[in-house]
Amino acid sequence: MRKATDTIPAPVRNVKSALVAAGALDTVRTFEDNVPTAAAAAAILGCDVAAIANSLVFELDGAPLLILASGAAKVDTALVAATLGSAKIRRASPAFVLEHTGQAVGGVAPVGHPQPIRTLLDLSLEGHELLWAGAGDHYSMFSITYSELQRITSAEPLRVR
Numbered sequence: 001m002r003k004a005t006d007t008i009p010a011p012v013r014n015v016k017s018a019l020v021a022a023g024a025l026d027t028v029r030t031f032e033d034n035v036p037t038a039a040a041a042a043a044i045l046g047c048d049v050a051a052i053a054n055s056l057v058f059e060l061d062g063a064p065l066l067i068l069a070s071g072a073a074k075v076d077t078a079l080v081a082a083t084l085g086s087a088k089i090r091r092a093s094p095a096f097v098l099e100h101t102g103q104a105v106g107g108v109a110p111v112g113h114p115q116p117i118r119t120l121l122d123l124s125l126e127g128h129e130l131l132w133a134g135a136g137d138h139y140s141m142f143s144i145t146y147s148e149l150q151r152i153t154s155a156e157p158l159r160v161r
Contacts, residue, residue, distance in 0.1 A: 011136030015112035022152040034138035036106035038071025051128040055108040057092040064100040069122040107137040121155035
């Protein structure tokens with residue numbers, strides 16, 4: 001459990017800075033209990049699990065691919081690969097995720113990475129007035145609208161399931 005008096009971890013600071021630099025509001029909230037899954041986050045936030053924008057990192061031809069997907073669904077990698085014209089997409093290893101995002105699996109945010117990452121945005125998230133996304137660690141989340149999330153990530157809207 002993290003205490004409210006603990007210093008802000010570097011990955012969360014990076015997310016906060018990225019939000020502000022992109023002209024978005026810094027809506028990062030940090031919780032005492034960890035929120036490493038969409039279900040855990042939805043329970044603490046009191047929202048539908050489908051309104052959680054999971055940041056899932058995949059490997060596509062050796063490069064990272066970030067898919068912002070609804071917490072209520074599993075990404076159909078075959079569908080995404082076919083849509084992108086690739087033979088195969090595979091789930092990235094924790095080391096690959098950390099290398100490319102600077103964030104650990106379970107706390108990956110849509111922003112705040114060392115370098116821009118090609119990003120896809122699940123079209124099913126568009127049906128929610130407010131989304132919640134990881135903010136760089138297992139204890140932090142931020143709120144944002146679908147259109148603002150698309151804008152700050154330059155994500156390609158796509159059906160991912």
